[in-house]
Amino acid sequence: MKVSIDPITRLEGHGRIEIFLDENGNVEKAYMQIPELRGFEKFCQGRKAEDMPIITSRICGVCPEAHHMAAAKALDMAFNVEPPKTAKLLRELLYNAYIFYDHCLHLYYLGGIDVLLGDVPKGERNVIGLIKKFGLEIGKEVIKHRRYAMEVIKMLGGREIHPVSAIPGGVSKGINEDERREIEEKAKSCINFALKSLEIFKEVFNSKRWNELLGLDSLETYYMGLVDEKNHVNYYDGDIRVVDPNGKELFKVKPKDILKYVEEHVEEWTYVKFPYLKQIGWKGFVDGKDSGIYRVGSLARLNVADGMNTKHAMEEFKEFRKDGIVHETFAYYYARLIEMLNAAERMLDLVKDSNITGEDLRNMPNEPGEGMGVVEAARGVLIHHYVLDEKGLVKKANMIVATTNNNAAINMSVANAAKKVIKNGKVDDILLNKVESAFRCYDPCLACASHALGQTPLIVNLYKEGKLYRRLKKNV
Amino acid sequence: MYSVIVGVGNPLLGDDAVGLEVAKRLKGVVEADVKLCMAGGLELAEMIAEYDLAIIIDAFKGKGIKEIDVDDYEESVANHDINFPSAYRILRRYVKMPKVRVIGIGVDGIEIKEELSPKIKKMIPEVVKKVKEIMEEENEFAV
Numbered sequence: 265m266k267v268s269i270d271p272i273t274r275l276e277g278h279g280r281i282e283i284f285l286d287e288n289g290n291v292e293k294a295y296m297q298i299p300e301l302r303g304f305e306k307f308c309q310g311r312k313a314e315d316m317p318i319i320t321s322r323i324c325g326v327c328p329e330a331h332h333m334a335a336a337k338a339l340d341m342a343f344n345v346e347p348p349k350t351a352k353l354l355r356e357l358l359y360n361a362y363i364f365y366d367h368c369l370h371l372y373y374l375g376g377i378d379v380l381l382g383d384v385p386k387g388e389r390n391v392i393g394l395i396k397k398f399g400l401e402i403g404k405e406v407i408k409h410r411r412y413a414m415e416v417i418k419m420l421g422g423r424e425i426h427p428v429s430a431i432p433g434g435v436s437k438g439i440n441e442d443e444r445r446e447i448e449e450k451a452k453s454c455i456n457f458a459l460k461s462l463e464i465f466k467e468v469f470n471s472k473r474w475n476e477l478l479g480l481d482s483l484e485t486y487y488m489g490l491v492d493e494k495n496h497v498n499y500y501d502g503d504i505r506v507v508d509p510n511g512k513e514l515f516k517v518k519p520k521d522i523l524k525y526v527e528e529h530v531e532e533w534t535y536v537k538f539p540y541l542k543q544i545g546w547k548g549f550v551d552g553k554d555s556g557i558y559r560v561g562s563l564a565r566l567n568v569a570d571g572m573n574t575k576h577a578m579e580e581f582k583e584f585r586k587d588g589i590v591h592e593t594f595a596y597y598y599a600r601l602i603e604m605l606n607a608a609e610r611m612l613d614l615v616k617d618s619n620i621t622g623e624d625l626r627n628m629p630n631e632p633g634e635g636m637g638v639v640e641a642a643r644g645v646l647i648h649h650y651v652l653d654e655k656g657l658v659k660k661a662n663m664i665v666a667t668t669n670n671n672a673a674i675n676m677s678v679a680n681a682a683k684k685v686i687k688n689g690k691v692d693d694i695l696l697n698k699v700e701s702a703f704r705c706y707d708p709c710l711a712c713a714s715h716a717l718g719q720t721p722l723i724v725n726l727y728k729e730g731k732l733y734r735r736l737k738k739n740v
Numbered sequence: 741m742y743s744v745i746v747g748v749g750n751p752l753l754g755d756d757a758v759g760l761e762v763a764k765r766l767k768g769v770v771e772a773d774v775k776l777c778m779a780g781g782l783e784l785a786e787m788i789a790e791y792d793l794a795i796i797i798d799a800f801k802g803k804g805i806k807e808i809d810v811d812d813y814e815e816s817v818a819n820h821d822i823n824f825p826s827a828y829r830i831l832r833r834y835v836k837m838p839k840v841r842v843i844g845i846g847v848d849g850i851e852i853k854e855e856l857s858p859k860i861k862k863m864i865p866e867v868v869k870k871v872k873e874i875m876e877e878e879n880e881f882a883v
Contacts, residue, residue, distance in 0.1 A: 307752070307852050322752050322778060373782065373822055373830075395833070404834050411786070426778055 281699065283682050285728045289689020294682040295675045296703060297534050308661035313339055313632060313652050314432060320648065320663070321426050327709065328426045329362035329417065330641035333500065334648040334663075336430035341520065342635025342652050343432045350622030351434035356500040357447070357614040358420040358427060359639070363499050363607040364454055365413035366642035367562075367600050371461065372406045375704035378697075379465065379597050382473055398464060409457045412450040416611070419443055434626030447615045454608035455576070462580065462601050469598065478592040481680040481702045483551040483673055484509040485591070486541055486558035489565035490640050491516070496573040497565045497606065499640040505568045506541065509553055511589040514541070519638035522647065526664075527556075529672075538672040539664065549676050557676075560644025560669040561706055562599035563590065574609030577602055593677050596705040632656040641666045643707045667708040677702040691734065696724055741879060743772035744791045744838070745871060748798040750778055755847035755860045759797040762845075762867045769868075770875055785827035791838040793878050795871055802846035805867055813842045841874055843867060 280297040308319065317335040321328035333355060340347060347355070370376060372394065381393050395403045421427025422437050429435045439447070468474050486509065490502040505516040506525070515525060528537035529546045540546045544556035551557060558564070567589050572578045580602040584590065590599075614620060632652035639646050644666030651660040667674070681702035685695045726734040747763025749756045760776050767774040772795075777784050788794035800808070811825050822830075831837055845867055847860060 304852060319752065322750060328779075369782070400833070403830070407786075407831065407834055414786070 281678055281703070281724045283686065283699070283724070283726050284730075285686070285689060285726065287729055289687070289728065291679070291683045291686050294679040294699070295533070296678045305661045305663070308650075308658050311658050313342065313650065313656045313658055316648075316650065316658065316661070317430055318426075318428055327362070327366060327641045327643070327646075329359065329421070330639055330646050331648070331663075332421075332427050332430055333359055334637040334639045334641075334646050335650075336432065336637065337501075337639065338635040338637030338648040338650050339432035339629075340635065341637065342633050342650055343629030343656075344631070344633065345433040345627050345629045347434040348622075348624040348627055350438065350619050351625050352501075353614055353617055353620050354420055354435050354438065354625075355430055357611060357620070358417055358429070359500040360607040360610045360614065361413045361416040361420070363640075363642055364458075364604055364611070365410055365417065367604040367607070368406065368410050368413065370642070370707045371465075371597070371600060371604065375701070375707060376465075376597060378701040378704060379468055379474075379477065379594070402464065405457055405460070409454055412454060416447050416450055419447065431626065432629045436625070438623060438625050439621055441621055444615055444621050448612065451608055451611035451615055455605065455612060458601070458605035458608045459576065462605060465597070465601055474594075477594040477701075480684055480698065481593040481677045481705075482591045483557075483559070483593065483676055483680075484553075485551050485673055486514065486544070486556070487564035487567040487589075488558045488560050488645055488669070489568040490519075490638065490645070491569050492573065494573070495568075495570040497569045497571075497603070497640075498573065499603075499607070501639075504638065504645070506558060507568050507589070509551070509589065509591070511567065514543075519647075520636045522636075522638065523649070536668060536671055539669055540672065549672060549679070551676065557672045558669070559673045560666055561596060562603050562642075563593075563596040564644065565640060566590070566599040566602065572602070572606045574606050574613060577606035577609055580605060593702060593705045596707070600707070643667060643709060644669050665709070667706070670706050670708065674703055674706055674708060677705070689728070691726060700724070741792045742790075743770075743793040743795070743875065743878075744775060744788055745770065745772050745795045745797070746775045746777050746784065746787060748777045748784060748796060752852060752854060753850045754853045755856055756799050756850050757854075758799050758845045758847065758856055758860050758864070758867075761856060761861075762797045762864055762871070765864060765868050766871060770872060772875065780822075781824035782822050782827040784824055785831050785837075788838055788840070789831055789835045793875075794838040794840045795874055796840060796842045797867065797871065798842065798844055799847045800844040801849065802844075804846045805863060805870060806844055806846075808842040808844045810840045810842060813844075839878070841878075843870055843874075 283294040284292045286292045317332045320335045321332040323331055417427060420429060422429045429437045486506055488504060488506045490498050491505045492498040492502045503516050504519055504522050506514045508514050525542055526539050527542045528539050530537055540556035541558055547555040566584060572581045584598060584602060634651045637648045646666050647664040649662045650658055653659045678699060682699045685698045725732055745763055745766050747759040749759040751757045751760055763774050763776055775787055777787055813824050828837060845863060
């Protein structure tokens with residue numbers, strides 16, 4: 265039997281989940297394949313360095329702010345220039361608005377539906393189903409606060425969605441007192457909304473169904489994330505900290521040194537590489553202390569940190585980590601909620617800083633060289649690495665994106681979930697949705713992982729005794 | 741009538757950017773706000789909220805210039821987004837959403853480059869004309 269659901273798509277190439285069943289209809293193996301359109305790094309060669317924050321932000325429509333900021337930070341380093349205090353505050357403010365905006369999208373429109381609604385029929389697996397269950401008011405609040413965050417991004421970034429304000433050595437645009445006050449009011453409202461969101465999700469976290477979701481997949485991996493000097497979560501800047509599956513620090517390094525600690529494994533069935541920790545080594549698709557596989561993203565950030573840099577988020581963090589490191593993959597959602605609150609609170613703290621309306625916005629760049637910019641995209645550690653020539657043109661550009669960092673773990677989670685839910689050849693839409701839900705926990709961006717500009721749908725292929733017998737093509 | 745024209749595409753993907761180019765040509769030429777969208781379905785729906793009329797211009801893989809039914813316009817077949825028809829239906833519950841008309845421009849394929857192919861460039865005046873006709877049809881007059 266072959267099932268095909270064909271959405272109209274403008275791009276070639278698809279994300280693919282391949283599930284192989286044995287003669288009894290149980291899962292033998294499953295993996296996730298990401299398409300690759302190579303050539304983006306080459307496309308960047310010979311371009312003016314200062315164009316990189318604009319060009320890379322267009323890699324895809326998912327996290328332009330993260331690429332914009334990683335590129336700007338890489339150029340700060342390449343031109344050996346430190347932005348003035350006001351510029352750093354403005355960049356971090358924009359960045360926290362982005363984290364809030366992006367998490368809000370995933371929690372209420374995308375993956376969060378798996379948590380809030382569970383196994384509802386396909387037609388109700390969306391915000392409309394959410395409204396049916398939780399009432400109209402929540403829908404209005406979601407739309408309002410996403411708009412608030414976007415307006416803050418626009419005010420600071422100079423443009424909706426694709427910001428243009430971060431430049432080597434600072435920012436091109438400051439804010440005045442009126443704008444500051446407007447952002448302050450919006451941030452306060454966002455905090456209340458994030459607290460309300462935690463209340464809503466916690467109803468599920470206290471239910472039996474949540475335990476079932478947590479039981480779908482758990483991986484005892486290493487974790488990687490950015491932390492500030494107090495080892496608190498920071499999305500915009502800091503050192504990279506890696507902890508082992510027991511929470512013990514393996515290393516903490518300056519972002520510029522991270523590539524010395526990471527290597528990439530290659531599999532013949534995919535172009536996308538599998539980064540792992542060099543000092544632990546690649547042991548295949550297995551978890552545990554002896555395997556160098558690490559995870560990034562919200563769960564990883566809360567596992568590597570000792571706390572959060574804002575009051576309410578810190579309280580939530582303590583509850584989240586009360587039993588130590590959290591390995592269940594669905595806990596990515598819980599961590600995402602705490603981060604949404606943290607991002608809103610951080611917006612308020614930053615906008616109340618007396619330096620935020622300062623006029624010293626940029627320091628002048630020095631001679632061009634080599635630079636590395638690391639930020640936490642909503643979905644995890646994002647690295648931009650550039651080598652510039654003496655004229656300030658890009659000689660070499662390399663990017664390691666969050667979903668690539670999570671590539672090995674995503675494959676394992678998909679396989680674990682498939683083995684748990686597909687038994688004796690019984691496969692239906694609800695079961696397949698469960699398999700995909702393990703993958704959605706990571707809030708992955710396939711387009712970005714493959715450096716394929718634009719966005720791609722997902723195909724699920726089921727093979728029985730070596731033959732393809734079912735195919736689903738859909739959005740995830 | 742409060743109208744908006746949105747060009748959709750990625751400026752780094754060759755002919756995919758044709759919608760953006762058409763929108764740029766229409767700026768100041770028609771009585772409508774002109775916006776560029778380089779993101780997915782939800783952002784696009786959010787951009788057109790509260791207008792009376794929205795004309796969306798986008799590339800599709802195929803041939804010619806044609807009007808696409810809104811329900812078939814799944815611009816964002818995305819892994820981290822929702823498609824335009826769904827986003828439109830969701831927002832419609834909370835905010836006023838405009839009448840939407842979508843013009844598709846058929847392109848051969850997509851590659852990483854910053855220019856349009858000569859063949860697609862030649863089609864731009866015809867698309868501009870088509871947008872003006874739609875505006876007239878919808879009782880909006882080009883300046």
